[in-house]
Amino acid sequence: MDKLSVRFTSHLKSRGDRIRIALIALIIFFILSCLFTAFYLIQSSRNRQIVIEELVNQEQAYFEVTSISVQDAFQRSAEDLFILSEYIASLDGPPLQEQQKAQFRNLFTQVSTHHSGYDAITLLESGGDEILKIVRTGETASALPAESLGKDTQYVSAAALECGSLYLTSLTLAMEGEKYRLPHTPVLRIATPLFTAEGEPSGMVAISYRADTLFDLIRKVTETYPSEFFLLNQQGHFLINDRNPEYEFAYLFPGNGEDMTLSFMDEALAEKVRTKEKGFTLSEDGLYIFHHIYPFRETSSSYTTIMDCASCAEEVSWTLVSFYSESYLKTFTRQGFLLNAIELIVIFILISLLSILLAAFWFQKSFRLRYIRSLAREDQLTGALSRTWGLHQAERILSSCRETGNHCAFLYIDLDRFKDVNDTYGHEAGDEVLRNISERVLNLIRHDDMFIRLGGDEFLVVLSSLRSREETALVAKRIHEQIIRPVTSESSQEIVTIDCCIGSAFFPENGDTLNAMMNISDKAMYEAKRSPSQWYGEIMGGAEDTG
Numbered sequence: 001m002d003k004l005s006v007r008f009t010s011h012l013k014s015r016g017d018r019i020r021i022a023l024i025a026l027i028i029f030f031i032l033s034c035l036f037t038a039f040y041l042i043q044s045s046r047n048r049q050i051v052i053e054e055l056v057n058q059e060q061a062y063f064e065v066t067s068i069s070v071q072d073a074f075q076r077s078a079e080d081l082f083i084l085s086e087y088i089a090s091l092d093g094p095p096l097q098e099q100q101k102a103q104f105r106n107l108f109t110q111v112s113t114h115h116s117g118y119d120a121i122t123l124l125e126s127g128g129d130e131i132l133k134i135v136r137t138g139e140t141a142s143a144l145p146a147e148s149l150g151k152d153t154q155y156v157s158a159a160a161l162e163c164g165s166l167y168l169t170s171l172t173l174a175m176e177g178e179k180y181r182l183p184h185t186p187v188l189r190i191a192t193p194l195f196t197a198e199g200e201p202s203g204m205v206a207i208s209y210r211a212d213t214l215f216d217l218i219r220k221v222t223e224t225y226p227s228e229f230f231l232l233n234q235q236g237h238f239l240i241n242d243r244n245p246e247y248e249f250a251y252l253f254p255g256n257g258e259d260m261t262l263s264f265m266d267e268a269l270a271e272k273v274r275t276k277e278k279g280f281t282l283s284e285d286g287l288y289i290f291h292h293i294y295p296f297r298e299t300s301s302s303y304t305t306i307m308d309c310a311s312c313a314e315e316v317s318w319t320l321v322s323f324y325s326e327s328y329l330k331t332f333t334r335q336g337f338l339l340n341a342i343e344l345i346v347i348f349i350l351i352s353l354l355s356i357l358l359a360a361f362w363f364q365k366s367f368r369l370r371y372i373r374s375l376a377r378e379d380q381l382t383g384a385l386s387r388t389w390g391l392h393q394a395e396r397i398l399s400s401c402r403e404t405g406n407h408c409a410f411l412y413i414d415l416d417r418f419k420d421v422n423d424t425y426g427h428e429a430g431d432e433v434l435r436n437i438s439e440r441v442l443n444l445i446r447h448d449d450m451f452i453r454l455g456g457d458e459f460l461v462v463l464s465s466l467r468s469r470e471e472t473a474l475v476a477k478r479i480h481e482q483i484i485r486p487v488t489s490e491s492s493q494e495i496v497t498i499d500c501c502i503g504s505a506f507f508p509e510n511g512d513t514l515n516a517m518m519n520i521s522d523k524a525m526y527e528a529k530r531s532p533s534q535w536y537g538e539i540m541g542g543a544e545d546t547g
Contacts (some may be wrong), residue, residue, distance in 0.1 A: 025359035063291035112141035382438035390452030
């Protein structure tokens with residue numbers, strides 16, 4: 001292991017350095033966690049948008065299929081209606097003889113039996129009087145007796161239409177007398193006028209279509225995913241409401257929820273539905289997707305040689321709405337990207353380990369740089385500043401004092417009897433003495449002061465911001481007391497005692513340059529050496545710069 005590795009390992013044993021590494025690791029962990037969290041949130045948001053787009057595209061595709069299926073169902077109903085009207089017209093229309101009524105009864109019964117969606121097929125006079133009515137009950141269809149026939153005025157408007165036109169009522173519930181049939185059966189009535197050979201109105205033929213068969217068809221297309229489904233009429237009333245079934249056809253019952261429209265549930269969605277053919281909206285509750293369908297938009301007949309069947313008197317539209325809750329969106333999004341708790345814990349553990357490794361790497365690199373810098377700036381044996389770097393810093397202090405008018409002092413220190421320690425106990429013991437003395441001096445002086453090893457057993461202390469010579473002498477006395485304290489050598493197990501001489505130079509009285517201050521303090525030190533009873537020397541007045 002090289003010297004740098006040894007020093008680095010010894011530094012790691014220091015509590016302060018361990019705390020420093022821990023703080024660095026925490027900072028790195030915080031930064032990496034923030035970056036991961038930001039990335040996670042951005043990706044989650046992007047994934048959420050992708051999920052929403054996929055759901056919208058999927059639902060719109062299902063709605064298109066539903067629209068086609070509904071249009072196809074009504075297309076077949078319109079064709080059946082026109083076939084019946086064509087057959088009646090071939091017999092010159094109502095009024096009919098009993099034999100013709102029997103033929104119509106058989107034809108109507110066959111048509112109704114083969115189409116489970118027909119609730120009733122009715123032949124009426126222009127004034128609305130029923131001539132013949134086939135009603136479906138369960139799997140069979142039968143004609144009502146003559147005494148049960150009545151007048152149905154809701155089709156009167158159909159008599160005024162042109163040949164080949166369709167009359168449509170709004171979606172409502174089937175009636176029995178003056179009450180709605182139980183259980184409630186949604187129906188949609190379509191009719192077409194009848195004409196004589198001379199073109200005179202002669203009556204109408206009508207089909208009462210069971211809308212619940214359409215509802216079942218719609219539900220089959222949309223039941224693949226766990227969404228709530230709504231079907232609305234043109235006024236925004238609920239025909240199907242998975243969330244609140246009691247709102248279905250509530251508008252038909254005054255005082256019992258006729259105001260429960262889409263606007264009551266979500267005004268923003270209702271506004272979009274009024275202005276757009278299809279689309280979606282996001283709310284706090286979740287995602288709404290809507291699509292308008294037009295059951296009779298594509299309705300036409302192939303029997304154009306007999307009558308024009310290309311037009312509808314009224315365009316009916318419904319609105320399909322699917323709702324995906326916010327919890328479902330989160331679950332669906334999580335399947336694509338979001339992580340569960342265990343995965344997040346593992347990721348943060350990995351981030352923690354990476355943070356510790358990066359912190360140790362950074363600290364080692366920082367230590368290496370500090371170590372290389374210290375080789376140039378510090379004496380590796382004593383921890384004092386090196387001669388070159390120390391004198392450079394001393395020049396900086398002198399420049400600062402010249403600018404601010406502050407005082408400073410140099411203390412030139414020379415150790416006595418140090419050579420005897422090396423000769424008697426060996427260089428290892430001498431190094432121990434130098435390290436011990438340097439540590440004492442470094443602990444004694446202030447943070448702004450400097451301790452420089454000039455070479456061998458000579459040192460220089462630079463004291464900044466002093467007020468008087470007396471203060472300089474007091475610091476020199478404390479340094480001398482520390483140096484003459486006995487040192488126990490671990491290598492030789494001997495108690496070693498040395499002495500020193502200290503010479504001082506005071507700025508600016510003794511000089512205002514580095515060379516002048518060094519020369520004066522050096523001379524003062526030698527003056528003290530020449531006197532057996534003196535350890536401290538100072539020179540009053542200035543001296544020429546020996547530069």
